[in-house]
Structures are given as structure tokens and as C-alpha cells.
Amino acid sequence: MDGAGIKMPLDTWDDVVAAGQELSNADRKMFALHDLAFGDHYMLSQSAGTAYFDGSGKYIGDNDKSVEAMQFLHDMVYKLDIAGIASVVASDNWYPPQYRAAFKAEKFFSLFGPPWHLSFLLTDVPDQSGKWTVQKLPSGLGDGLPTANFGGTGQCITTQSGDVDAAYDLVRIANLTTEGVVADFKARTAYPAYKPAYEDPALQQPQEYFGGQKIGQIYSELAGQLPTFNQSPVWGQATEALARDVVTPVMQDKEDARSTLTSLADTIASMKQ
Amino acid sequence: MAQTTQQQESRGRKLGRRRASGRGTIAPYLFLLPFFLIYATFLVYPVLAAFRLSFFESSGFGGDTFTGLDNYVRLAQDPRYLEALKNTTLYALASVFVLSPLALLVAVTIRSFVVPTAAFKSFYRIVFFLPFITSFVVIALMFNLVFNNDFGLLNNALSAVGLPTVDWLKNEQVSLLAIVMVGIWTFLGINALYFLTGLQNIPEEVIEAAAVDGANRLQTFWRITLPLLRPVILFVIVQATIFSYQLFEIPFLLTNGGPSDSTLTLAIYLYEVGFREFDRGYASAIGYSLAIIAIVLAAAQLLLARRFDR
Incomplete structure (x- = not known):
């Protein structure tokens, strides 16, 4: 980025696309986007200002903002030419050794993801120490919220618990x-x-x-702006269906974002609550 | 003293008779008991319990609710179940019509003059059998590398001869084919071994008699070897069908049923429904549907074979 005179942080997705097109070539892309997991769309659709379920648990993932996020992910690979498909496997559809090796080999030079995602850079790509920086999500996609949620741990105590x-x-x-x-x-x-x-x-x-950056401070500043997470009794099944019926066909350029997100509504409606 | 010896002999004979007939002692039953206890606990009881469960709505931590045939009706309307059924059936067809003939070809080749010495025959037997005793996890790790889109062996070989490459495990048009290829690699050896055993049991005199009568190698194979191999062929096809419908490990480890359900098998779907969605009643219905399909197909094959025998 420095060598190409690209100023960080990148404020808008237009800036991201311009930087990506400046630095991407046949062997190197800006992003490694996922075609077997729903995370990329989950984060970008939140940044665009929407969610998969509304406050009452009804599926709303087929709205314009969600479609825009899915379409943008598709376009980054097939139209804007700034992203490739992440090398992942069924047993680890997010960041398996192949994915990490691709970053180590500098086939990709940027990513958007949660804090736990970044941890692989420290362990698997130590020689790029000092070359990475963390920034908020750019604006320009839907509502352009600066942060999003991906992951989290749910815990419950069953009625059978002895204490x-x-x-x-x-x-x-x-x-x-x-x-x-x-x-x-x-x-x-x-x-x-x-x-x-x-x-x-x-x-x-x-x-x-991260070049001496206080990344915890960045997260702390953004944490208060995290969009609300709406839970659903079929969250697990629904997001698996999203990966299967929307993300894979769209990111493999076989079906379009709007029709797949729309027909997902029927699939989710048929799931047992 | 003599009387005592006679009495002892007489008692010994009686005991021997009793032992021989097995009457009057519970020892044999006690020896067999552990097997029957384990069999009843871990097979008979789960099979019966699952049958009962297949008529119930049973999910999460709540109790069971009787729903009659609802779970079985749901099968016919569930697109994912139907997709899994289609994929599993395609795999079973490949096992019967591709794997089994290939295994026969391997067996015939090993037994023929093409492999000249006994040492070579043993070598090839071991080589073809090794994949069968290799762990499925090891096989999956290996084929993940073979099929890798960027640096996999297969794509490198394809591009070396100027053919287009394909993302074998992530392209839904070829992913099932990739699973079939791994299945063939894994199970070719054991099926070839079955055929080899069958071939060894064909009397040499029959083959020699055919040669004396002027039959060439091809005629001998079609008219003598194949008909005499019929029981082994039947066994190979029936067990290939049954095991195909239970296919789980290879697609689960390589593709997890994806992409977009293109390698989803009945057994993987059963696992997903039962152990990830905890819909135990429906999972039991899937399990019973799987068993019924395998039994019906095996029975049909046996009946067909009997008709041919006539």
C-alpha cells in the first residue's frame, strides 16, 4: 500500500476498490472471499444496515441492503477483479492451512473480519509483522456502519442442571x-x-x-456502534442454508443474489422452530 | 479298590455323556451371555427404540409426542432428503456399474498371464488392498491435497497435458464424481479380492476343457468364467449396494455434503438432522428409510439373480 502511494485508512468502499484495482493482478488479489461460509455476507450486510432476522425473529435477509451486500461480494470477484475465492475445505470453511498459506505467499493482502480472525496472521504469517494495520469498515455500502459482528459464544443452563x-x-x-x-x-x-x-x-x-497500533482502542471505540443482533430459533440451520443456497451459487457465479436470497425465505419458513 | 475305580469310570462316562450333550449345565449359556447382552443392549434395543422414535416428534430436551406417520410423510416432501437420496443412488449406481466391473478387471488381470510371477501377483494384491485398510481420515487428507484447486496433483496433471482444471471439491457439477473416484480408489482392492477368490475356485479342468474344445480366451471368459463367477458377482453387487447407501465418512470429511448439497448422502443428512438439529424422530425415520431402501434393493438383486439361474 505504501509503495503504491495508497493512503490508509481507506474511508469508502470506492477507495477500497481503487486500491484493490491498483494492486491486484493475476497472481495477487486484495481479498480472499468465502464461497462455502456465510461470514463475509453476514458482516457486510450488517455494515449496510440490515440483519437476517428482525426483532420478532422473522427472516428479512432478502431486503435491498442484504442483496446489495451479496451483489458487491460477487462483483469484487467477477467484475471489479479485486478479490479471489478463498482456498478453503469442508472441514474448515473459514481459514484452513491453505488459506493461511495463501496470505503467507502474499496472494492476498487485505481482509475484513473479526478480532479472532486476525489472530492467524500473528501465528501463521509472522514475517509480515509491522506491515498490517487495522481500520474500521469503510462507508459507501448501504448505511455504511463502521463495524459488524461475526461470531460470539452463547451459553445456557439447562433445566436438568444439578446446581x-x-x-x-x-x-x-x-x-x-x-x-x-x-x-x-x-x-x-x-x-x-x-x-x-x-x-x-x-x-x-x-x-x-500492527505497527504499534493500539488495536484494542479501535475496537473499543467501535464496539458501541455494533448493530443489534437478532436471534432466531433456526439461526444455525438458516445460516447453513444461506451458505449452501445463496453464498455458494452466487460466489461461484451460478445464480444471482436477489433470487437466491428471496427463495431462502421459503426454506427458512419450512424449518422447524 | 477295584470297585472304586469302576465307580469312578462309570461316573466319568456319565459326566462325559452329559458334557457331550450339553444337558444339565448352564455353562455354555453363561459363556454366550455376554455376547447376547451386548448385542441386545447396543443393537437390538437401539434398533427397536429408533423404530418407535420414528413415529414421534422428539427434539431438544423436551419429551416425545406421538405424530404417527408424519415423519415418513415429511421425507417425501423434504427437498434435502430427496437430493441426498439422488446423490446416494448415483453413488450406488457407480459402485455397481463402474467399481464392480473395474474390480473384476483387476482380479482377472492379476490372475492372468499379464502378471507373470506369484511374487508379482502377491505384490499387486497387497497394493490394491492397502487403501481399504487405510483410515478414512488419512484418505480424506490425502485427497484434499490431490483435489486441491491451486496446487493439487490432479489439476497439475490435467494442466500438464493441456486440459482445463476444475475445483473438484467445490464445483457442484464434479464434486460427486470426485467422491466416486475416491470410493473407487478405496474399495477397488477389497472387491477385486472377492473376485480373485471366486476365480481361484473355478476348476482348472473346466478352463482346460474349453480350450481343448477350441474356445479362445475371450470366449472362455464370457461363456465359462463369468457364469461360474455369478455367486461372487451377486455378493459383490449386493454388498456394494448396501454399503453405498451407508456412505458417510468420505463425503463428510472431504466436502461435508457440499457444495450446495451436491455430495449430501442419506447418512450425512441423518447425522445432520439427528446430531446437529437434534430432531431425533425425523432422523430415525431417515434411518429406517435408508434400511428399507437397502433391504429392498438387495432383495431385488437376489430375486433377479435367481431368475437368471433358472
Whole structure:
């Protein structure tokens, strides 16, 4: 980026496309987009200002913003020529060794993803230390929200539990105390969802890998702007169907974004609640 | 003293008779008991329980609700089940019409003059059999590399001879073909071994008699070898059909049933419904449908073979 005179951060998706077209060629692309997983669309559709379900759990993933996000992902590969398809396998459809090796070989030079996604750079691509920076999501796609959610851990205590109070204490200490969430951040770079922890010094340290950037500070500033997550009883099945019936055919240039996202409504409606 | 010896001999004979007839002792039953207990606990009970469950709505942590034949009716209306049925049937057809003839060809070749010495014959037997005793996980790891789009062996070979490459495991038009290829690689050896055993049991005199009567090698194969191999052919086809309908590990590890369900098999779908969606009643119905299909097809093949025998 520096060599090509591209100024970081990139404020809009137009800037991203321009930078991508400047630096991409037959052997090197800006992004490695996924065709077996729903994460890329999940993040961009949130940034565009929409979700898969509304507050009452009804599927709304076929709206214009969601279609725009899916279409943009498709176009980055097939029209704008700034992205390739990520080398993934069925057993790991997000970042298997092949995917990591492609970044190490500099076949891709940028990515958008959650904090836990970045952790592979530190472990698998150590020689690019100091060359990466973190920024908020660019604007220009739908509502252009600067951040999005991808992942998260859900915990529940079943009615069969022998000691509900003890089980809740464990959940509380791990998730609702600064000490618990910071320990998790240190163990697996998962950025806390517990807001009081954002000011903890452990999250404010400059990161050598990211050129001394205080990435925790960036996350802390953006965390308050995370879009609301609407849950659904069929979330797991629905997102699997989304990957299967929308992302794969669209990202393999076989079907179009609008019709697949629209027909997904019937599939989700037929799922058992 | 003599009387005591006679009494002991007499008692010994009685005991021997009793032992020989097995009457009056429960020892044999006790020895057999562990097997029957394990068999009843881990096979008979789950089979019966699953049959009962297939008539119930049973999901999550809640109780079961009787729903009659609803789960079986749902099968006919479930597009994913029908896709899985289609994929599994295509794989079974490939097993019967591609794998089995290839295995016969390998067996005939190993047994023929093409492989000249006994040492070579043993070597080829082992080489073809090795994939069958290789772990499915190892096979999947290996073929993930073979089929890799960017640096896989197969695509490199294709581009070396000027042919277009294809993303074998992510292109839904060829992914099932890739699974069939792995299936053939894995199961060719064991099926060839069945045919080899059958070929070895054909009396040499019959082959020699055919040669004396003027039959050439091809005529001998069609008119003598193949008809005499019929029981083995039947066995290979029936077991290939049954095992094809149980296909799970290879597509699960290589493609997880994808992309877009193009390699989804009945067994993978059963696993998804039962162990990821926890819809146990429907999963049981899928399991029973799978068993019924395998039984019906095997019975049809046996009946067909009997008709040919007549």
C-alpha cells in the first residue's frame, strides 16, 4: 500500500476498490472471499444496515441492503477483479492451512473480519509483522456502519442442571467480569463483549504486529456502534442454508443474489422452530 | 479298590455323556451371555427404540409426542432428503456399474498371464488392498491435497497435458464424481479380492476343457468364467449396494455434503438432522428409510439373480 502511494485508512468502499484495482493482478488479489461460509455476507450486510432476522425473529435477509451486500461480494470477484475465492475445505470453511498459506505467499493482502480472525496472521504469517494495520469498515455500502459482528459464544443452563446457581456463577465470572473476559482475550484474542472491560490496560497495549497500533482502542471505540443482533430459533440451520443456497451459487457465479436470497425465505419458513 | 475305580469310570462316562450333550449345565449359556447382552443392549434395543422414535416428534430436551406417520410423510416432501437420496443412488449406481466391473478387471488381470510371477501377483494384491485398510481420515487428507484447486496433483496433471482444471471439491457439477473416484480408489482392492477368490475356485479342468474344445480366451471368459463367477458377482453387487447407501465418512470429511448439497448422502443428512438439529424422530425415520431402501434393493438383486439361474 505504501509503495503504491495508497493512503490508509481507506474511508469508502470506492477507495477500497481503487486500491484493490491498483494492486491486484493475476497472481495477487486484495481479498480472499468465502464461497462455502456465510461470514463475509453476514458482516457486510450488517455494515449496510440490515440483519437476517428482525426483532420478532422473522427472516428479512432478502431486503435491498442484504442483496446489495451479496451483489458487491460477487462483483469484487467477477467484475471489479479485486478479490479471489478463498482456498478453503469442508472441514474448515473459514481459514484452513491453505488459506493461511495463501496470505503467507502474499496472494492476498487485505481482509475484513473479526478480532479472532486476525489472530492467524500473528501465528501463521509472522514475517509480515509491522506491515498490517487495522481500520474500521469503510462507508459507501448501504448505511455504511463502521463495524459488524461475526461470531460470539452463547451459553445456557439447562433445566436438568444439578446446581443452577453454581453454573450461572461460572458463566458470570467468565463473561461478566473484566478479569474473566481479559483472560479470554489473552488466551485467544477474542475481543470482549463486556463493555466495562474496554478500558482495561491489557486491551490498550500497542501491538507490534500492527505497527504499534493500539488495536484494542479501535475496537473499543467501535464496539458501541455494533448493530443489534437478532436471534432466531433456526439461526444455525438458516445460516447453513444461506451458505449452501445463496453464498455458494452466487460466489461461484451460478445464480444471482436477489433470487437466491428471496427463495431462502421459503426454506427458512419450512424449518422447524 | 477295584470297585472304586469302576465307580469312578462309570461316573466319568456319565459326566462325559452329559458334557457331550450339553444337558444339565448352564455353562455354555453363561459363556454366550455376554455376547447376547451386548448385542441386545447396543443393537437390538437401539434398533427397536429408533423404530418407535420414528413415529414421534422428539427434539431438544423436551419429551416425545406421538405424530404417527408424519415423519415418513415429511421425507417425501423434504427437498434435502430427496437430493441426498439422488446423490446416494448415483453413488450406488457407480459402485455397481463402474467399481464392480473395474474390480473384476483387476482380479482377472492379476490372475492372468499379464502378471507373470506369484511374487508379482502377491505384490499387486497387497497394493490394491492397502487403501481399504487405510483410515478414512488419512484418505480424506490425502485427497484434499490431490483435489486441491491451486496446487493439487490432479489439476497439475490435467494442466500438464493441456486440459482445463476444475475445483473438484467445490464445483457442484464434479464434486460427486470426485467422491466416486475416491470410493473407487478405496474399495477397488477389497472387491477385486472377492473376485480373485471366486476365480481361484473355478476348476482348472473346466478352463482346460474349453480350450481343448477350441474356445479362445475371450470366449472362455464370457461363456465359462463369468457364469461360474455369478455367486461372487451377486455378493459383490449386493454388498456394494448396501454399503453405498451407508456412505458417510468420505463425503463428510472431504466436502461435508457440499457444495450446495451436491455430495449430501442419506447418512450425512441423518447425522445432520439427528446430531446437529437434534430432531431425533425425523432422523430415525431417515434411518429406517435408508434400511428399507437397502433391504429392498438387495432383495431385488437376489430375486433377479435367481431368475437368471433358472
